Amino acid sequence: MPFIAIVLLALPVRLSPRRLAWLAFGLWLLGGVVLCSLGTSRLLQAGRAGMQLALVALGAGIAVAIGIAKGRFLLSRAAARNIERLDGLTENLRPIRVYGARSWVVIGLMAAISLALNLGGVAPFWRGAVNLAIGAALVTSSLNYLTHPRVKSLRSA
Numbered sequence: 466m467p468f469i470a471i472v473l474l475a476l477p478v479r480l481s482p483r484r485l486a487w488l489a490f491g492l493w494l495l496g497g498v499v500l501c502s503l504g505t506s507r508l509l510q511a512g513r514a515g516m517q518l519a520l521v522a523l524g525a526g527i528a529v530a531i532g533i534a535k536g537r538f539l540l541s542r543a544a545a546r547n548i549e550r551l552d553g554l555t556e557n558l559r560p561i562r563v564y565g566a567r568s569w570v571v572i573g574l575m576a577a578i579s580l581a582l583n584l585g586g587v588a589p590f591w592r593g594a595v596n597l598a599i600g601a602a603l604v605t606s607s608l609n610y611l612t613h614p615r616v617k618s619l620r621s622a
Contacts, residue, residue: 490610497603507593532601
């Protein structure tokens, strides 16, 4: 994740608020898909290592349910705040401004949790479940960018 922020910081272009909203959606969705993929891979690794597949499936189901709930009730507010912020912009901005400081902190915390689990030697099952839950939350909350009335109005602008 740090490399995406560095790339966004280094890009010498300016984007309209509408394009920033689409970029915000794409990055949020991409992060969710990557984490879901990583989580699924780790859960499959746990299954291959001898863990009962029923437990792996149950863990995956619980992780997805927690992620959807977190995305719907917590991260969707962060997406809505970002949409409101982008809607209030009148000038083109650099791509790093796609998210506010608060959102960058949330993104950094989620990446740090994933990294800490990897470096901490946590079992693949738990790493997979956490990554899958965070990924599902990001995918779920990214859909706000498509359904929020202000983004709909940004689409036609």
